[in-house]
Amino acid sequence: MAFTLALPVSSVSQYVQMFFDRLIAKNPGENEFHQAVKEVVETLVPCLERHPEYLSHRILERITEPDRIIQFRVTWQDDKGEIHVNKAYRVEFNNAIGPYKGGLRLHPSVNLGILKFLGFEQVLKNSLTTVPMGGAKGGSDFDPKGKSDWEVMRFCQAFMKELYRHIGANIDVPAGDIGVGGREIGYLFGEFKKLTHSWEGVLTGKGLAWGGSLIRPEATGYGATYFAEEMLNTRGDSLKGKTCAVSGSGNVAQYTVQKVNHFGGKVITLSDSNGTIVDKNGIDAEKLAYVLDLKNNRRGRIQEYADKFKCEYFEGMRPWFVKCDVAFPSATQNEVNKEEAQMLVDHGCFVVSEGANMPSTPDAVEVFLRNKILYGPGKAANAGGVATSGLEMAQNASFSSWGTEEVDMRLHTIMKRIHKTCVDTANEYGDPGNYVLGANIGGFIKVANSMIDQGIV
Ligand SMILES: NC(=O)C1=CN([C@@H]2O[C@H](COP(=O)(O)OP(=O)(O)OC[C@H]3O[C@@H](n4cnc5c(N)ncnc54)[C@H](O)[C@@H]3O)[C@@H](O)[C@H]2O)C=CC1
Numbered sequence: 001m002a003f004t005l006a007l008p009v010s011s012v013s014q015y016v017q018m019f020f021d022r023l024i025a026k027n028p029g030e031n032e033f034h035q036a037v038k039e040v041v042e043t044l045v046p047c048l049e050r051h052p053e054y055l056s057h058r059i060l061e062r063i064t065e066p067d068r069i070i071q072f073r074v075t076w077q078d079d080k081g082e083i084h085v086n087k088a089y090r091v092e093f094n095n096a097i098g099p100y101k102g103g104l105r106l107h108p109s110v111n112l113g114i115l116k117f118l119g120f121e122q123v124l125k126n127s128l129t130t131v132p133m134g135g136a137k138g139g140s141d142f143d144p145k146g147k148s149d150w151e152v153m154r155f156c157q158a159f160m161k162e163l164y165r166h167i168g169a170n171i172d173v174p175a176g177d178i179g180v181g182g183r184e185i186g187y188l189f190g191e192f193k194k195l196t197h198s199w200e201g202v203l204t205g206k207g208l209a210w211g212g213s214l215i216r217p218e219a220t221g222y223g224a225t226y227f228a229e230e231m232l233n234t235r236g237d238s239l240k241g242k243t244c245a246v247s248g249s250g251n252v253a254q255y256t257v258q259k260v261n262h263f264g265g266k267v268i269t270l271s272d273s274n275g276t277i278v279d280k281n282g283i284d285a286e287k288l289a290y291v292l293d294l295k296n297n298r299r300g301r302i303q304e305y306a307d308k309f310k311c312e313y314f315e316g317m318r319p320w321f322v323k324c325d326v327a328f329p330s331a332t333q334n335e336v337n338k339e340e341a342q343m344l345v346d347h348g349c350f351v352v353s354e355g356a357n358m359p360s361t362p363d364a365v366e367v368f369l370r371n372k373i374l375y376g377p378g379k380a381a382n383a384g385g386v387a388t389s390g391l392e393m394a395q396n397a398s399f400s401s402w403g404t405e406e407v408d409m410r411l412h413t414i415m416k417r418i419h420k421t422c423v424d425t426a427n428e429y430g431d432p433g434n435y436v437l438g439a440n441i442g443g444f445i446k447v448a449n450s451m452i453d454q455g456i457v
């Protein structure tokens with residue numbers, strides 16, 4: 001099809017700028033969504049210059065507008081019988097290459113702009129995995145902190161009472177994200193079965209006894225660590241003997257620590273929304289077991305680690321002031337700002353592998369790129385979680401379950417493949433070592449081509 005642009009523009013860069021201005025005007029106030037789209041479209045310019053058909057097919061406009069957004073009310077009762085109302089969403093972003101797939105977040109900060117940024121990132125991330133999955137994200141402003149198991153169960157059941165109509169094993173397959181782990185997936189799955197009178201792989205991150213996959217809980221942290229190791233290998237180096245800073249202390253952080261230890265590195269930090277612990281001796285297997293119990297069962301604060309193991313605790317601080325070789329931001333979006341990025345680099349950090357989604361602000365990313373450190377953006381580095389969800393879907397669809405070694409081997413292979421895609425794409429577009437460009441173009445092309453193949457829908 002001919003390159004027929006309706007707008008009078010002389011260059012692709014100018015087109016992209018006009019596109020972005022319109023996106024902001026059409027989606028006011030959705031700051032995280034603007035940020036995620038801006039980063040992607042800016043790096044797409046050389047690809048769009050080479051492929052004008054993406055512009056004439058209006059792929060930018062279509063890929064940034066969710067297929068549909070479901071917004072609903074969740075009404076539930078606390079243990080005292082008091083009634084609460086939360087806002088909830090499922091953003092079904094794009095299913096060009098497979099069923100909608102992506103996590104559910106339960107956190108008071110959840111709003112549409114955050115879920116749209118996460119859904120948009122998920123489209124490109126899932127494409128990078130090579131597993132056929134579209135992108136989606138959902139969640140609610142419900143705060144699980146301080147709630148009893150019964151309250152969490154009642155919330156999850158009320159949430160699923162609406163969501164069940166919109167999802168299915170071949171339609172849309174949610175999973176965990178911040179505030180949603182094995183406990184919540186269990187309550188959601190139980191309610192889905194009850195409402196639909198069917199057993200299907202409609203959620204991933206399920207318990208092992210009822211359709212879950214080995215290694216899914218570990219997969220995001222393991223994957224981010226495999227990605228860091230791959231990046232280091234390009235410089236003839238490895239994680240062995242490296243000092244690492246990890247933020248967060250939830251699912252992704254926990255299994256990052258485990259895998260870094262496995263590779264012979266030493267993790268010296270963990271954090272939560274209250275503060276950071278710094279344990280210069282390293283968080284070994286025994287201390288990690290304590291963290292898992294603290295965070296997954298007792299649901300306590302990370303400060304208790306410092307009390308127990310007599311290390312330093314920094315109230316209200318993030319970990320990025322420490323001296324380290326490798327950083328794994330694994331808590332939440334925009335948790336590394338420009339000053340913190342500069343501090344990391346100044347203190348000798350030369351690898352950043354993002355376990356969280358968009359944890360670095362745009363000017364922090366600029367610091368990493370300018371200093372030519374090994375910087376693995378979230379949509380590549382943390383793709384192991386959703387990739388292993390894809391493996392869980394494959395096992396469910398074939399009524400089979402694979403062993404630990406098989407799933408881990410597949411995860412490792414997928415992470416190596418994603419790394420190679422980033423490296424090869426960055427080389428092809430003349431910017432070697434730029435994993436941001438490599439991941440964005442690498443993920444985009446497959447979705448864009450699929451959308452063109454499938455016509456104007
Ligand atoms: N669970 C998964 O499979 C995947 C998760 N991610 C991303 O990884 C990040 C962490 O997710 P999970 O470990 O699953 O969640 P989680 O709920 O298990 O843990 C989240 C951690 O981040 C901390 N945190 C949350 N909000 C914070 C804030 N505003 N300031 C400081 N700390 C904060 C919490 O205290 C907790 O330690 C998120 O960005 C998520 O989107 C990305 C890919 C897959």
Ligand SMILES: O=C(O)CCC(=O)C(=O)O
Nearest residue numbers: 102103175177385386389
């Ligand atoms: O496993 C999934 O489907 C969700 C993973 C996820 O939410 C993410 O990659 O950010």
